[in-house]
Amino acid sequence: MANIWSVFSWRHFLVISLAVNVALISKVVYEGESSRGGQTIRQRGGTLILDDVQKEAHFSAGSSSSSTDEEKAIDDGQRVINVYQGDPTMYERLWQQMGDKTSFVIQGGQSMSYFSDVSNLCWFLEPMLAKQIVRLHKLVGNAVTENRHIVVGTGSSQLYQAVLYALSPPDAAEPMSVVSAAPFYSSYPLMTDYLKSGLYKWAGDACSFNKDSPYIELVTSPNNPDGFSRNSTVKGSRGMLVHDFAYYWPQYTPISSPADHDLMLFTLSKSTGHAGTRIGWALVKDQEVARKMVKFMELNTIGVSKESQLRAAKILEVVSDSREDVDYPGKSVFFEFSHRMMAERWRKLRAAVKQSGIFSLPDFPPGLCSFLGRVFTNQPAFAWVKCEGETEDCEAFLRGHNILARGGKHFGDSPKYVRVSMLDRDENFDHLVQRLSLMSSRQS
């Protein structure tokens, strides 16, 4: 095992953790490295939205242009910290240090056709990606892949829409109801209704759904935004379940058993951090549903980027290969390392929240992870922060402290909550916890 896999053993981790803390008051790793550096919030012309398009939030990369290393280390409260989106840039450092084995190369004349494998129902799925998806699920033990069709998508967002198309009858008298228990992923309502489809329609919180008609229930587990593991909510008998398992990976939650549902969605964005690659996949039990999803993909984008699929295959291959490290027999260095990064971040966040005295965080029950072989509690990709006391609009309160986070109302919940990304770069995250820890009720 080369590079990072051999460099980062458990024994080295303490050293690294110390180094990160030292970095907070000395050198900042990513300064000037990102294309997003060098801009203050006022200079940014682009509005962006990602999984909440109605929110016209000015983007901040979380680093002020004028700050020096020393200024960055000591938070003055002025720089804007953007944890509004879930951009998983935390993973950049990990992959950057891994060297040439993660490189992907493609020649000018390769993969030019629309087609990848015409013997497969999903004719645009690269066989190498299919192989690595199955291999990784078997290794981690988080999903049953036997007797499933794999449908690849341009991220799981596209697959979500393919699922709605596939599960909604083409000639029903009224659109299919789509529900999810609040707090739900803020993009679900938007992605469901933006084209005013006659096939399906957002019907809100699953807990209050009581129509005696067919429906689709989205079960996100662990859930975005609140991080809890979930089962279906609606008690009706006419529902079709879609399990969004974007976060069912061992850095975020104990893997209790291989998920075995009719329709399961996964994404590269949150499993390995390659959001820009736009690769998601669905494991689909029913052949006709898979066929209709493939038809959606044909009409929507005529398949999925070959380059992204082949690079994703390479990335997943490296993740699976990393289990061979001698320090981690039978495990995976990638997941060990990312799990410990998340654990450390949650430890820091909980300490900051405790120090401030004005916020609270969810408490998760412990569970045994069959993959990592130990007991831990969920350490989600987002923190579902509640403003305690009299503060009613937590998003506005944080904005007053130059922290951009997404308010609870976007998720069908109270504005006393905000969703905070836990996946930003080290520097941004460390500034966040530093600022939160220094806030108190006197400032609100």
Place this chain on the structure above:
Amino acid sequence: MANIWSVFSWRHFLVISLAVNVALISKVVYEGESSRGGQTIRQRGGTLILDDVQKEAHFSAGSSSSSTDEEKAIDDGQRVINVYQGDPTMYERLWQQMGDKTSFVIQGGQSMSYFSDVSNLCWFLEPMLAKQIVRLHKLVGNAVTENRHIVVGTGSSQLYQAVLYALSPPDAAEPMSVVSAAPFYSSYPLMTDYLKSGLYKWAGDACSFNKDSPYIELVTSPNNPDGFSRNSTVKGSRGMLVHDFAYYWPQYTPISSPADHDLMLFTLSKSTGHAGTRIGWALVKDQEVARKMVKFMELNTIGVSKESQLRAAKILEVVSDSREDVDYPGKSVFFEFSHRMMAERWRKLRAAVKQSGIFSLPDFPPGLCSFLGRVFTNQPAFAWVKCEGETEDCEAFLRGHNILARGGKHFGDSPKYVRVSMLDRDENFDHLVQRLSLMSSRQS
């Protein structure tokens, strides 16, 4: 200039042309090379559709598994020749021969974020791709890029849907009408109506549209399927025009002047042949329209594959660089070469059609190409073949001869027509013209 650019000069082209003909009766270049080889039509479980999803055409790669080189060279009429789709595999050979300068490499830690350039309205557009798109349009002179927003898409199909979303008011009393003059691209009706959107609706042939309400007219020029250069058709004053310029490149048509319309669509698939890369781009004059298109892209797929964009940038860079070849001062070896490939194919097809006596082809007026500096007629990516005489269903007639082509009714026209792809691999194309040339009215 290295490799193909220096290898293929005009003087060498005759030699190559001869070699191709010799290949027809000796060795076949691509045997066993494609993943699509080794299958007969009956063995292919996948149905595929591409730009005509309602047609469940069994796929044939056009090469029989059991045939030897000699059997391939002498067409026995039994192997299935599939020219139903427009898969641009003709270009594979060209790019394969170009060597390392076309290679694209990306490290594991690169381009992981959702974001490419937050200072750009289209925040997911890679700056390098934007630069190469502008550079190529300036070189070829086929489109005005000044004062335009570039919106990148997962192929131009996705951009087409983004345009419908952007141009349709969100709260209109009835869906916006979408029209195009017949024969029109067979996917337009399908891509418009598959989600039963309340925002827009396919309204058929632009020539018969006479409602006094707003509408969107699609102007495809040169047109798919018939290859003619086009202008808008509807005489009403409430229309918004969308120009689909997938084929407005010098291998297909004389470049008369830089197109200067409000909304123009382009795609890598037909310009360089990289269909699997799924990259298209829109040049958009109106900022609000561009902004709404970007919003669609966010909701539909949260942007566009970074890998595809960066590889597309590399490919376009090579195309533009190729003008520096000493044999082609001020021109482009890529376009010179692909133009001559198309010219040779059209010469062969016209000779075969003439010999058969039972088909006809469109005749195109000559035009001066400002880019290549000479006069020629359109040589489209598809041939719009008409069965003369009493044959009413040309698609069924060709199917009886094991040729899969798409019938006229899919394009809103008479079944006496079929659309035949001119962009398949050499071997398949040569078999096609050989078989057509030997067909006669006695067989119908």
